[in-house]
Amino acid sequence: MKPAPFEFRAPVSLDGVLEEMREHGEAARILAGGQSLVPLMNLRMLQPSVLVSINHCKELSYIRAEEDGLVCGALARQWDVEHDQVAIQRCPLLVQALHHVGARSNRNRGTVCGSLAHADPLAELPAVALALDADMIAASSTGRRVVPAREFFVGALENSLRPDEILEAVRFPYAPTGSRSCFIELGNRNHGFAIAGVALEVTFGEDGRCRRARLAVMGGENIAKRASDTEVALAGSIIDEAAAREAGRLTASLVDVAGDFHADAAYRRELVAVLVERALIQVASGAAGRARSI
Amino acid sequence: MSQATSLRKTDVTLTINGKSYTRQVEPRRLLVDFIRHDVGLKATHIGCEHGVCGACTVRIDGRTARSCLHFAVAVQGAEIETLEGLSADGRLAGLQKAFHDAHGLQCGYCTPGVLLTAEEFLSENPEPSEQEIRAALSNNLCRCTGYVNIVKAIANAARDRDKTTADPAGESRK
Ligand SMILES: Cc1cc2nc3c(=O)[nH]c(=O)nc-3n(C[C@H](O)[C@H](O)[C@H](O)COP(=O)(O)OP(=O)(O)OC[C@H]3O[C@@H](n4cnc5c(N)ncnc54)[C@H](O)[C@@H]3O)c2cc1C
Ligand code: FES
Ligand code: FES
Numbered sequence: 001m002k003p004a005p006f007e008f009r010a011p012v013s014l015d016g017v018l019e020e021m022r023e024h025g026e027a028a029r030i031l032a033g034g035q036s037l038v039p040l041m042n043l044r045m046l047q048p049s050v051l052v053s054i055n056h057c058k059e060l061s062y063i064r065a066e067e068d069g070l071v072c073g074a075l076a077r078q079w080d081v082e083h084d085q086v087a088i089q090r091c092p093l094l095v096q097a098l099h100h101v102g103a104r105s106n107r108n109r110g111t112v113c114g115s116l117a118h119a120d121p122l123a124e125l126p127a128v129a130l131a132l133d134a135d136m137i138a139a140s141s142t143g144r145r146v147v148p149a150r151e152f153f154v155g156a157l158e159n160s161l162r163p164d165e166i167l168e169a170v171r172f173p174y175a176p177t178g179s180r181s182c183f184i185e186l187g188n189r190n191h192g193f194a195i196a197g198v199a200l201e202v203t204f205g206e207d208g209r210c211r212r213a214r215l216a217v218m219g220g221e222n223i224a225k226r227a228s229d230t231e232v233a234l235a236g237s238i239i240d241e242a243a244a245r246e247a248g249r250l251t252a253s254l255v256d257v258a259g260d261f262h263a264d265a266a267y268r269r270e271l272v273a274v275l276v277e278r279a280l281i282q283v284a285s286g287a288a289g290r291a292r293s294i
Numbered sequence: 295m296s297q298a299t300s301l302r303k304t305d306v307t308l309t310i311n312g313k314s315y316t317r318q319v320e321p322r323r324l325l326v327d328f329i330r331h332d333v334g335l336k337a338t339h340i341g342c343e344h345g346v347c348g349a350c351t352v353r354i355d356g357r358t359a360r361s362c363l364h365f366a367v368a369v370q371g372a373e374i375e376t377l378e379g380l381s382a383d384g385r386l387a388g389l390q391k392a393f394h395d396a397h398g399l400q401c402g403y404c405t406p407g408v409l410l411t412a413e414e415f416l417s418e419n420p421e422p423s424e425q426e427i428r429a430a431l432s433n434n435l436c437r438c439t440g441y442v443n444i445v446k447a448i449a450n451a452a453r454d455r456d457k458t459t460a461d462p463a464g465e466s467r468k
Pocket of ligand 2 (some may be wrong): 312339340341342343344345346347348349350351360362363
């Protein structure tokens with residue numbers, strides 16, 4: 001189908017974007033890569049009356065290696081972040097997850113911030129942002145605020161931005177020394193929406209024990225969720241096969257999973273247990289590096 | 295906001311296959327419709343119109359993108375390339391021959407999108423495995439072929455491309 005009519009704005013500066021959002025608020029939507037918004041508009045599931053495109057706002061198109069993390073501006077495209085040298089070396093979990101976000105042609109256009117703002121329950125990047133406690137930098141014409149990932153994601157397709165705010169950038173903390181990470185998911189295809197997935201980063205001590213685990217799980221019911229109880233259970237332990245299996249079972253009992261025509265809830269829950277177990281074994285055995293799909 | 299203003303047409307200028315086109319269109323005009331209806335280049339197809347089939351694949355500023363997921367006005371000023379441009383300058387010749395030889399198409403509806411996807415893929419992964427080819431094609435839907443001959447055609451194109459670009463003595467390659 002064709003989308004309903006709308007007013008179109010394409011400010012060339014951030015101030016211009018924020019001014020449009022101040023003026024049009026509720027009625028307006030930001031257009032970034034369009035990979036989620038335009039399908040919904042073509043299907044007329046969304047009919048915003050004003051579209052504020054940031055595609056001509058070059059000052060939002062950056063990937064910056066700052067002291068406390070990698071900062072992706074609102075127009076940083078997924079493909080560019082996936083191939084950024086600092087991201088590859090210092091934010092491995094983010095890069096592993098990006099391999100799974102849609103097809104190449106979606107990642108060429110889609111933005112990291114757009115995926116976070118969209119907050120799809122089966123999107124990879126919100127899981128990564130939650131696992132790593134990324135900082136969301138929200139901006140409006142009245143100022144900026146930093147929103148922790150846990151407060152940013154409210155629910156399925158819902159974030160905590162005010163109607164006049166945009167997500168100006170996101171900051172992903174660098175992986176600590178001694179850490180290994182793994183993003184793993186199972187879907188019908190290598191890329192495209194998964195049935196379930198997990199984002200895991202484990203920091204190991206000199207003695208080989210898990211010093212700190214960060215784990216977020218997506219299972220379709222709601223936005224991805226941090227598995228805090230599993231993290232507590234893993235801290236200080238040796239991650240062997242038995243510990244990994246137990247952590248998988250514990251996680252599966254904690255998360256919300258959905259049933260749909262791809263998989264029923266019981267299967268998803270079982271899958272979460274298996275994926276957590278595999279991810280833990282992968283990081284424990286040092287088989288880090290690129291994301292593996294199964 | 296009145297309906298009248300949102301239906302108002304604006305000038306959109308795009309470079310398509312090296313030639314500049316300016317057309318007056320509504321903001322909601324999809325890039326694929328701009329290319330097909332306003333400019334009249336028909337190699338780019340429309341399948342699903344919501345981003346999943348890949349039939350509408352073009353290049354925007356040098357990279358593949360789905361032209362049904364962009365408003366023409368939002369890519370104002372961009373360089374667009376379609377199958378017509380890529381085949382006219384010979385960049386697709388090897389792939390096109392391989393598709394012809396291996397029967398990599400039946401009705402041909404998906405083919406323009408598959409060719410553009412494969413071209414970008416092979417330019418970065420010149421020696422792909424079958425699994426990598428299949429993964430690269432996983433968001434291009436074909437209703438006819440069952441993919442077997444598409445995968446074969448791309449593998450053959452990679453092999454032949456390899457031959458033509460290898461150094462004459464063949465020493466730097468295994
Ligand atoms: C075939 C296909 C497969 C896909 N597979 C996957 C997948 O496997 N995993 C996945 O996660 N996604 C997938 N997607 C969705 C998509 O790739 C991402 O969700 C998408 O890239 C979102 O980013 P965008 O820049 O395109 O955002 P847009 O579509 O432009 O925007 C999405 C929403 O976020 C809002 N928004 C965007 N940027 C901002 C901002 N800076 N501030 C405030 N609000 C903002 C918009 O108003 C809109 O509501 C797929 C899409 C397609 C078409
Ligand atoms: S028509 Fe654009 S992806 Fe199907
Ligand atoms: S050849 Fe008919 S859709 Fe692919």
